[in-house]
């Protein structure tokens with residue numbers, strides 16, 4: 587079975603701005619994969635390339651082995667997309683919105699109606715089926731986007747910041763639902779700004795910055811890349827001279843030592859296994875230890891460290907060139923595609 591998503595040296599330029607700078611990424615079938623990166627990293631551009639809303643400038647992109655441009659319909663039929671923006675037809679009852687979507691993917695009317703009911707129940711807004719999109723609360727709108735993504739029973743579910751601006755209860759409901767879908771076999775690609783969300787849900791995450799992949803790893807692997815802090819309470823304070831000589835004394839396994847009053851902070855790679863050694867070394871030097879705490883680097887700190895960027899190498903495109911670039915349908919000279927318009931093609 588080919589991977590759910592495979593891109594090789596994927597490039598997208600909007601005028602002079604290189605939003606994707608040779609991105610190679612593989613998401614295996616059945617994975618729950620997170621895409622993390624600061625604003626402007628290129629996450630939405632990556633997704634839009636997969637679903638045909640953006641035409642790539644170079645490289646390759648396949649979904650379950652189907653080229654996203656040459657085999658557009660097959661690739662697209664495999665994907666359910668819940669986008670960041672609310673781009674739903676406001677003039678129809680939401681059940682009809684879902685039926686139109688299913689119909690576009692070739693599902694006959696009766697079956698489309700059944701599927702619409704089923705997914706509305708699954709996301710918990712079945713009782714709103716005859717209402718129009720504008721009448722729904724913000725949280726219900728998010729649920730509807732998910733229902734629309736699910737109505738075609740996709741093998742790959744793409745969620746672009748699905749929990750942005752939703753309350754805690756709904757966030758947990760959505761987490762439970764997508765976890766269930768993944769356990770049933772659906773591959774999930776999730777972008778999020780909530781590190782906790784990625785940590786809780788994803789098998790692997792890719793960290794992106796400025797259109798490039800910085801790393802791909804499991805959340806646990808990523809956390810081992812940060813340094814831990816062993817905070818030691820001492821019976822008597824250490825002065826600055828003492829701190830400096832301790833740092834020199836303790837040796838290469840210590841990345842840094844600092845003190846505040848009678849607390850000594852020692853930075854090491856793996857706090858759990860290093861703590862006994864730190865205690866021995868301190869006691870051997872005559873320090874009396876009152877207590878000890880170890881704090882692990884959070885995924886958030888690692889993320890911030892990796893994506894901190896002083897010098898943005900990308901340049902902004904001119905308004906004129908970006909306007910031209912926002913229309914992949916225009917690029918290909920094909921007629922406007924109603925489905926793509928519904929999904930927010932610019």
Ligand SMILES: Nc1ncnc2c1ncn2[C@@H]1O[C@H](COP(=O)(O)OP(=O)(O)OP(=O)(O)O)[C@@H](O)[C@H]1O
Pocket residue numbers: 600603605623624625626627628629630631632903908909911912932
């Ligand atoms: N249609 C467009 N025309 C011109 N530039 C664009 C267009 N779409 C995105 N960009 C630019 O491409 C870069 C990547 O944007 P993108 O929306 O893919 O990032 P992102 O990682 O999804 O960000 P966010 O987390 O804020 O949603 C940004 O610099 C953005 O301004």
